[in-house]
Amino acid sequence: MVFRLRFIVIGALLALPVHAKEKVSRVNTDELHTIAAEVSAVHIEQDVRTLVGFGTRHTASETASDTRGIGAARRWIKSEFDKISAACGGCLEVYYQSETVSGETRIPDPVEVVSVIAVQRGVTDPGRYVIMSGDIDSRVTDVMNATSDAPGANDNASGVAGVLETARVLSQYRFQGSIVYAALAGEEQGLFGGKIMAAQAQKDGWRIKAVLNNDMIGNIEGINGVIDNTTARIFAEGTRHTETPEEATTRRYTGGEVDSPSRNLARYIDKMADTYIPNLDTMVIYRLDRFGRGGHHKPFNDLGFPGVRIMETNENYNRQHQDIRTENGIAYGDTIEGVNFPYAAKLTALNAVSLASMAWAPNPPSGVSIKGAVQPSTTLSWTALNKKQNPNLAGYKIYWRYTDAPQWQYSRFVGDVTEFTLENIVIDNYFFGVASVSKDGFESPVVFPGAAGSFGE
Numbered sequence: 001m002v003f004r005l006r007f008i009v010i011g012a013l014l015a016l017p018v019h020a021k022e023k024v025s026r027v028n029t030d031e032l033h034t035i036a037a038e039v040s041a042v043h044i045e046q047d048v049r050t051l052v053g054f055g056t057r058h059t060a061s062e063t064a065s066d067t068r069g070i071g072a073a074r075r076w077i078k079s080e081f082d083k084i085s086a087a088c089g090g091c092l093e094v095y096y097q098s099e100t101v102s103g104e105t106r107i108p109d110p111v112e113v114v115s116v117i118a119v120q121r122g123v124t125d126p127g128r129y130v131i132m133s134g135d136i137d138s139r140v141t142d143v144m145n146a147t148s149d150a151p152g153a154n155d156n157a158s159g160v161a162g163v164l165e166t167a168r169v170l171s172q173y174r175f176q177g178s179i180v181y182a183a184l185a186g187e188e189q190g191l192f193g194g195k196i197m198a199a200q201a202q203k204d205g206w207r208i209k210a211v212l213n214n215d216m217i218g219n220i221e222g223i224n225g226v227i228d229n230t231t232a233r234i235f236a237e238g239t240r241h242t243e244t245p246e247e248a249t250t251r252r253y254t255g256g257e258v259d260s261p262s263r264n265l266a267r268y269i270d271k272m273a274d275t276y277i278p279n280l281d282t283m284v285i286y287r288l289d290r291f292g293r294g295g296h297h298k299p300f301n302d303l304g305f306p307g308v309r310i311m312e313t314n315e316n317y318n319r320q321h322q323d324i325r326t327e328n329g330i331a332y333g334d335t336i337e338g339v340n341f342p343y344a345a346k347l348t349a350l351n352a353v354s355l356a357s358m359a360w361a362p363n364p365p366s367g368v369s370i371k372g373a374v375q376p377s378t379t380l381s382w383t384a385l386n387k388k389q390n391p392n393l394a395g396y397k398i399y400w401r402y403t404d405a406p407q408w409q410y411s412r413f414v415g416d417v418t419e420f421t422l423e424n425i426v427i428d429n430y431f432f433g434v435a436s437v438s439k440d441g442f443e444s445p446v447v448f449p450g451a452a453g454s455f456g457e
Contacts (some may be wrong), residue, residue: 029441031173032276032353038169039352041345047161048218048344050076052151052336057138059189060111060146070185073136074116077183080164081118088171092181093119099196106143106189113186115193118167120179122359125389128177129201130210130358132166132351133194133296134159135187138334141323143188148323153336155320156187158218162348169352175359176392177209184296187215188321194296198303209445209455210265210358211307213297217347218339222314229343230279232350235295235309236266237288240452242304247451254370255403255431256452258286261306261445264433264453267407268445269308269354276353280346283313284406290315306445306455310347361442362390365434366457370449372427380449381419382434394439398422399446400430408446413437 051057054076055068062069078094085092097117102110115136122128138152139145151157160183167181184193194213201208220229239251240260251257266284273282289295289309297307316338324333367383378400385393395416401409414420433446433453447453 029357032272032357035169035173035352035356036276036349039165039345039349041341043165043168044158044161044344044348045341047080047164048153048157048339048341049336051157051160052153056146056148056150057136057152058146058150059107059113059137059186059192070114070137074114074183074185077116077136077160077164081116081167081181084164084167084171085118091120091171092167093121097197097200099192101186101189101192104190107186107192113192113196115185115197116183117197118181120167120171120175120181122175122177122179124176124391125363126178127205128207128209128363128389129180130177130212130355131180131182131208132163132212132214132355133182133184134161134163134214135193135296136160136183136185137188139188139321141321143321151324151333151335153334153339154218155216155334156214158216158339158344159214162214162217162344162351165345165348166352166355170356173356175356176362176390177359179355179359187296191294191296191299194299198299198305201305202303207456208300208305209364210355211297211300211305212269212351212354213295213307213309214311214347214351215295215309216311216315218341218344219312219316219319220314220340220343221316221338223316223318224314226314228314229340229346231281231283231313232273232347233283233285233309233311233313234266234269235285235287235289235311236260236262237301238263238286240304241302243451250450251452254450254452256448256450259431259433259448259453261447261453261455262301262308264445264448265306266308268358269310269350270407272354272357273350277346277350280350282350310351312343312347357442358444360440361438361444362393362436364444364447364455365396365436366447366454368434368447368449368453370427370432376426377421377423378425378427378430378432379419379421380432380434382447384418385436390436392438392440394437397435397437397443398432399435400425400432402429403431408433
């Protein structure tokens with residue numbers, strides 16, 4: 001059999017299972033339909049039931065037991081990542097990431113916060129990362145109660161199960177950039193797992209292009225009485241948290257309030273849902289998170305990395321952060337009965353195709369700038385991508401939309417150039433951006449010009 005190798009070295013290829021070799025040799029955008037179909041609701045249910053079976057996964061709960069508490073849960077998660085890695089010829093680097101936390105409102109005494117990380121290294125650009133995360137820990141009404149049963153079926157065994165299933169599916173492929181699967185701890189006590197991971201990533205110089213935080217992806221019965229398995233929400237902050245006063249002044253005159261990298265990441269995922277996930281419409285919400293609340297993407301946003309929260313549309317507060325009980329005929333508690341596994345699989349598939357598409361695509365363009373004031377045309381320019389890291393680069397595509405339009409409306413592929421003028425397109429009437437495109441048709445997220453929209457180098 002003859003393989004057409006695209007962006008993989010022969011030595012690494014020979015170490016992979018046959019099925020992985022075949023998939024990487026024929027990859028194109030149609031493969032994303034296959035990836036979506038490979039996500040299994042059965043696997044997700046099995047994993048959610050196992051996580052619920054640990055009784056509680058409170059950050060300060062039991063760590064020595066093999067059957068109960070956060071310690072048993074994280075060891076099981078690591079063992080699952082290890083199995084996935086063994087099935088793909090050792091393609092995942094699996095490790096614990098930990099730090100002892102104390103003196104905090106919700107962690108007054110020393111507690112080791114331990115997350116489980118699995119990294120699937122990219123072949124040509126391993127320093128570029130896209131991340132999918134879910135939260136290990138669970139809680140009841142009293143956030144300090146570390147002993148009572150806290151099943152955390154939807155919040156957030158569903159997200160961790162989605163991370164594991166995405167790793168099972170995507171580990172059978174090879175990508176240009178790296179994909180990280182993260183089961184983060186300490187979320188309910190103060191987003192500590194995310195803080196630890198984001199700080200370490202920044203210290204290690206990770207070029208993070210996307211963080212997809214999955215927190216509650218299994219409930220379809222809202223407290224508002226709505227039952228809906230066809231929509232999901234993507235929360236994305238606007239102005240980058242790390243914006244300087246000088247950058248804010250520039251943005252005031254050039255725009256960018258709704259074109260942060262997180263917002264354009266959300267638009268990218270929304271487009272993936274429309275293209276590859278049947279019967280799923282995503283709602284991009286222009287807010288960091290639910291009103292006055294937070295999630296594990298926030299620590300990454302705090303450091304300037306693009307990150308969003310993916311979750312169900314209609315929450316059921318009777319099933320969140322509740323002691324298990326029945327009062328006035330109402331059942332409270334985050335139990336297995338509140339998880340719809342086909343829906344969780346649908347949102348997991350959305351993550352999988354989004355991660356795969358970004359990891360197969362070239363790096364997002366950097367150095368994007370724009371000019372055209374008091375002119376009849378608009379000119380965009382950008383820095384040429386490193387061809388060694390992006391050997392499959394075909395060129396670049398310019399996007400534009402009316403300033404009040406939520407999604408990109410118009411586009412033009414302009415080839416492998418670093419500047420292009422859109423004739424008779426007036427700069428004042430539109431917002432603009434640039435995406436990189438592979439020879440196989442995979443595109444990066446759109447990058448808005450200037451610091452406001454930059455995804456970094």
